[in-house]
Amino acid sequence: MSMPLPDSITSAGNAEVKRLRSLHERKYRRQTGLFLAEGTRICTEAVTLGWRLHRLAFLDGRGGDRMVRPLLEALARDGGRALPMTESLLSRISGKDNPQIVLGAFEQRWQAKDAIMPDAESCWIALDRVRDPGNLGTIMRTADATGARGVILIGDCTDPYSVEAVRASMGAVFNVELAQMSQNDFLALASGWPGQVVGTALPASRDYRTADYGGPLMLVMGNEQAGLTPELMKACTQLVRMPMMGRSDSLNLAVATGLTLYEVLRQTHPPKGC
Ligand code: SAM
Numbered sequence: 001m002s003m004p005l006p007d008s009i010t011s012a013g014n015a016e017v018k019r020l021r022s023l024h025e026r027k028y029r030r031q032t033g034l035f036l037a038e039g040t041r042i043c044t045e046a047v048t049l050g051w052r053l054h055r056l057a058f059l060d061g062r063g064g065d066r067m068v069r070p071l072l073e074a075l076a077r078d079g080g081r082a083l084p085m086t087e088s089l090l091s092r093i094s095g096k097d098n099p100q101i102v103l104g105a106f107e108q109r110w111q112a113k114d115a116i117m118p119d120a121e122s123c124w125i126a127l128d129r130v131r132d133p134g135n136l137g138t139i140m141r142t143a144d145a146t147g148a149r150g151v152i153l154i155g156d157c158t159d160p161y162s163v164e165a166v167r168a169s170m171g172a173v174f175n176v177e178l179a180q181m182s183q184n185d186f187l188a189l190a191s192g193w194p195g196q197v198v199g200t201a202l203p204a205s206r207d208y209r210t211a212d213y214g215g216p217l218m219l220v221m222g223n224e225q226a227g228l229t230p231e232l233m234k235a236c237t238q239l240v241r242m243p244m245m246g247r248s249d250s251l252n253l254a255v256a257t258g259l260t261l262y263e264v265l266r267q268t269h270p271p272k273g274c
Contacts, residue, residue, distance in 0.1 A: 005063050005072075005082055005084055006081075006082060006083070006084065007084075008060035008084045008085055008086065009083055009084065009085040009086070009089060010085070010086055010089070012089060012092055014089075016055065016057075016081070016083050017057075017083075017085070017089055017092065017093060019032075019055075020036065020055060020057060020083075020093045020103065020105055021092060021093050023035060023036045023105060023163070024036075024095065024162075024163055026159050026162065029108070029159065029161055029162070033107055033108050034054055034055075034105045034106065034107060034108065035105070035106060035108055035161035035162075035163075035166060036093070036094075036103055036104070036105055036106075036163055036166065037103070037104045037106055037166055037171075037173075037174075038094055038099070038100045038102070038103050038104075038166075038167065039100040039102065040065075040067040040068060040071070040100070040101065040102050041067075041171070042170070042171040042174075043056070043071055043102055043104040044067065044070065044071060045171050045174060045175075046104065046106055046171070046174045047070070047071060047074040049174050049175065051106050051107070051109070051174055052078050052106060052107040053071070053074055053075050053078050053080050053104050053105070053106055054078070054080045054081070054105045054106065054107060055075075055080055055081050055083055055104070055105040056071055056072065056075045056080065056081075056082050056083065056102060056103075056104050056105075057083040057085055057089075057090060057093060057102065057103040057104075057105075058071075058082070058083070058084055058085070058090075058101055058102040058103075059084070059085070059086075059087060059090060059101040059102075060084040060085060060086060061084075062101050062102075063082070063084060065101075068101070068102060071102060071104070087099065090103060094163075095163065108161050109177075109178065110178055110179060110180065111150065111177045111178060111179040112179070113179055113180075113181045113185055113189070116150075116152070116179055116189065118193055118194050118195060118216035118218075119215075119216055120195075120215045120216055121215055121216070122148075122149040122215060122216045122217070123146075123147070123148040123149060123213075123215065123216070123217040123218075123219065123261075123264060124148065124149055124150055124151070124152055124216070124217070124218050124219070125139065125143055125148055125150070125151050125152070125219050125221065125257065125261070126151075126152040126154055126186060126190075126218055126219065126220045126221070127139065127151060127152070127153055127154060127157060127221050127253075128154045128155065128183075128220065128221065128222050128223050128228050128229060128232055129154065129155045129156055129157055129223040129226075130153065130157045130158055130221075130223065130224070130253065131157070131158050131223065131224055131225075132158060132224055132253070133158045133159070133162045133164035133165035133168065134164060134165075134168045134254075135168075135224065135252070135253045135254040136151075136157070136158055136160055136165045136168070136169075137160075137164065137165040137166065137167060137168020137169040137170075137172075137173070138168050138169075138254035138258075139151065139221075139253070139254050139257045139258075140160065140165070140168075140169040140172045140173050140176050141168065141169050141170050141172040142254070142257060142258045142261055143172065143176045143257075143261065144169075144172035144175045144176050145172075146261040146262060146264070146265045147265070148176065148261060149176070149177055150176050150177030150178060150179065151176055151177070151178055151179075152179045152180070152181065152186065152189075153178070153179070153180040153181075154180075154181060154182070154183055154186045154232070155182065155183050157180065160173060160178050161173070183229065183231060183232065186232070186235075187231060187232075187235050190218060190220075190235040190236075191235065193216070193218050194216060195214055195215045195216040195217055195218065196211075196212055196213060196214050196215075196217055196218070196237050196238060197218040197220060197235060197236045197237045197238075198211055198213060198217065198218070198219050198220065198236060198237065198238050198239075198240060198260075199220040199221075199222075199228055199232060199233055199235075199236035199238070199239045199240070200219070200220070200221055200222065200228075200239070200240055200241070200242070200256055200257075200260055201222060201227055201228050201233055201239050201240075201241065202227060202241060202249070202250055203233075203239070203241075204239035204240050204241040205241065206238060206239065206240045206241065207240065207241065207242075207243065208240040208241060208242050208259070208260055208263055209263055211238050211240045211263075212238065213263075213264045213267055213268065215268070217264060219257070219260060219261070219264070220232055220235075220236055221253060221256065221257050221260075222253070224253050227250075240260070242256060242259055242260075
């Protein structure tokens with residue numbers, strides 16, 4: 001059954017267009033609790049995982065598409081609003097020349113800090129003052145790929161729900177839990193953590209391939225410029241290092257996180273035949 005759709009929006013001055021565009025700014029994401037996700041695949045995955053869709057902006061005339069129709073049905077269930085519009089308005093909202101044919105505004109989800117449960121199989125990644133949204137998105141994507149439970153943002157971090165971080169996560173933002181807390185709250189969490197708390201740091205002497213990643217694992221990664229604070233290093237049960245053979249003094253944060261997560265996976269889920 002096809003549902004009636006509102007008239008196409010054609011003006012950049014339309015209030016809905018302005019509201020969606022404002023979700024590029026952290027201030028408005030905080031005020032509304034919403035964020036933008038782009039593309040039919042990613043929006044469909046989010047809806048399938050039960051994320052609440054508030055607005056669906058889509059290219060006028062494509063509401064009947066096989067991939068768009070179920071999104072409109074989910075939107076109607078969630079009490080959201082369908083917004084057919086011109087390509088130039090989609091482009092304006094996304095900030096891209098070649099926008100996807102759908103843009104969804106979803107409700108953010110944050111895990112309460114006292115709801116972080118250390119179960120034996122789980123791996124959490126704690127990021128100390130991560131600043132680069134591309135790094136954070138890539139880390140969410142790798143966390144999802146390696147089966148990690150979630151990401152804890154310590155201190156003043158970039159927003160995982162920014163357009164850039166969501167884009168870099170390629171949809172993984174919908175499949176990892178997210179929490180934020182102060183360094184002190186994290187230190188309290190780490191002090192009662194029943195498994196290993198492994199920090200990666202350049203001053204460490206232990207090779208990351210020889211560490212004990214016994215679960216529940218907390219993997220702690222440092223800020224792009226300053227690395228881990230001394231307090232966080234002290235809270236770790238082990239500090240590990242990735243060998244640096246050339247002249248560069250460190251790896252990119254997302255690369256270092258990816259290497260460590262895949263080492264954890266290699267040790268906890270060895271390939272068959274090894
Ligand atoms: N100048 C910073 C420092 O002294 O730590 C470099 C930070 S590095 C770009 C960002 C984070 O990635 C580090 O804090 C650490 O968690 C991880 N990292 C990068 N390269 C690493 C390496 N070779 N060994 C261990 N951790 C590394």
